[in-house]
Amino acid sequence: MQVSLASTITCPKCGTAKAETMPTDTCQFFYECTGCGALLRPKPGDCCVFCSYGSVPCPPIQQGRVVIEVVKPWACWKPDSFRAGFLKER
Secondary structure, three states, X not given: OOOOOEEEEEOOOOOOEEEEEOOOOOOOOOEEOOOOOOXXXXXXXXXXXXXXXXXXXXXXXXXXXXXXXXXXXXHOOOHHHHXXXXXXXX
């Protein structure tokens, strides 16, 4: 199967569309709109901004590979618990 690396991302806020080249080795989680400056993130259930706002899904999805959703460690990270639990001298 031929994988396409070209996709046009369309901003849901202002409608600006721009052709971009997708990375082959990673999913792109953030994209800054060149029209309004909005920081786009994937919609729930999508692995990247190309799957959410692009004309073509990302290469792993095109190839039928399963993309595992990564838990955002910073969402529950607390500096004090990090220092106490992980930087403790042994």
